[in-house]
Amino acid sequence: MEKRNITLAITMYNRKELLEVCLNWLREISEVNRIILVDNGSDDGTADILPTMGYDYIVFDEGKQGYGTVWNAIVDNFQLDEIVVFMDMRYIPGKNCLAKLSEAVSVNGNGVAGPKSNGFRGVQYLSLDKVEDMLALEEQLIREKTECVYEKVVGIDAGMWAISREMLEKNGKFNEKLIEPQNVLVDYELKMIKEGNHAIVCDDAITFDLYFGAGNSGAAETNNQNDREILKDNWNMNYFNRIPNSNLTDLIVEDIKAEFHVLEVGCDLGATLLEIQGRYPNSKVHGLEINGAAVNIAKYLVDVKEGNIEEENVPFEEKFDYIIFGDVLEHLRDPQKIIWFCKRNLLKEHGHIIASIPNVMHISVMQQLLNGRFEYQDMGLLDRTHIHFFTYYEILLMFQEEGYTMEEIGSTTMNLTEEQEKLEMKLLEISQNVEKYMYDTYQYVVKARS
Structure with a gap:
């Protein structure tokens, strides 16, 4: 050296x-x-x-x-x-x-x-x-x-x-x-x-x-x-994600030498795609991003193209083994239609959708609602650009209605205050078909097979 x-x-x-x-x-x-x-x-x-x-x-x-x-x-x-x-x-x-x-x-x-x-x-x-x-x-x-x-x-x-x-x-x-x-x-x-x-x-x-x-x-x-x-x-960007979403990349389980194709919708600057490429050198990773400013940077790192999946504008020839939606589905006008579109036009047979989806039932949101509040923010569960809101059952229903098999559904959590813990216990006493994790979960992380 x-x-x-x-x-x-x-x-x-x-x-x-x-x-x-x-x-x-x-x-x-x-x-x-x-x-x-x-x-x-x-x-x-x-x-x-x-x-x-x-x-x-x-x-x-x-x-x-x-x-x-x-x-x-x-x-x-x-x-x-x-x-x-x-x-x-x-x-x-x-x-x-x-x-x-x-x-x-x-x-x-x-x-x-x-x-x-x-x-x-x-x-x-x-x-x-x-x-x-x-x-x-x-x-x-x-x-x-x-x-x-x-x-x-x-x-x-x-x-x-x-x-x-x-x-x-x-x-x-x-x-x-x-x-x-x-x-x-x-x-x-x-x-x-x-x-x-x-x-x-x-x-x-x-x-x-x-x-x-x-x-x-x-x-x-x-x-x-x-x-x-x-x-x-x-x-001219809202997000500057330099850290890959390991909750998503961990759901890709392949031989290290495997060849497969990945599309990430809403890839931002491409951090998650770079992580996949690093783990699986023979993988082919592609990104679709609606923000042209992000594309103009990410294109120097991975294969990223500008396009809007809601307009069915996906400028790639191949079909994919994995399509990733990292905190994206909640921003779409009709996320179920997009799930349908992916199954019929973009995924290979038995391909997978991997997604992280915020949980509107999180105890912090419930706490706000019980106090008459629903305060939008620049980021987080109540990001002001969210159009759709999901709970555990709504996520399951969306994928099942479009013919997917739910292979995994995990969750991310955060530390709760003593007040939130007590509130959870009270809510569980009056809730039906609800378990504690449904209030604990900040985001659901899902892997669904077409």
Whole structure:
């Protein structure tokens, strides 16, 4: 593996106690040529100790800044090495992590690369309980001499990511209107994809999240809403899904070498299709998307075409083994007609529809109704663009009436409040032909055979 010098830009906001832990760990990693410490408006005294650490540093003493501003300050104020790794102080990389990421972004066409971690989601998630687990896994990978697998994705987690200096210069400035790091990176990656580069996950690069489970603050959630409006205006899209829906992809059970065709209706940027292609290299994945702006990005990643299935506008010649509707059927004027159309025109014999469908009977909705409310939102169960609403029985009826056999129907749930748990018990006392899971279920995930 060719050694490349790395600049490590470490951002921090409070949690002063983690800084020495992180730096002590990094002193053992030889690839790090330069460390830049960036305090983003901490109020716990972090800024006061940075001058004593012996590293280059930036302090935003006027308060917390958006990460577009923070990352631009790093690029503008320092001479960076060939490879730059941006990371939050809460992460500590495995002994080989930075070298693996450096190698990954040096491959032609790779724009940014991310590791796997206990603190990430989707294809970047790795189950690790303690630092020793990370070290043991790295040793195992070295013993097995496993060839590194680069998995193409729509976008990577902003907690730790690598990019070449050349790509930074090519892709230009980060958007300083955006606040949260993940949103800044999403915006940057979309620009990069349109230039023919892409994001990848490096399977044998591993990092450990020291602060796993901390979650977002209320301020972060507010910023996400503000950022979302900016992203919508910039890209003319309502959703920016970088994480594949594993609840759907897990329902595809094939031999790893199998050849089959998949169509995802409403594929957005193609994250779920990329996940299927990664699991099954011989699969042929295709996307149908009504939003031309999303198509103009996703087409650089997978075979995506613009079309409206409600107008029976599906510009593909082949028939499909699987058709995926990930949170789509509830947006259609006549979802049952579309199920009928798929069976007769798009699915192969004994092909499958796989779908995730919000449950309007979820206890949070029932709670609203009992208080005289039914408040639409931009996202979630009461997304204002939902036209149809489903319960368990309505889903079964829709597929059965069109001649499908329901092979699996699972559910996703979320934590309930004590008040919601008590309400469920009261509702079950007066309900008929209803079980507790029908109130617990946030979404149903179904697999139906034609």
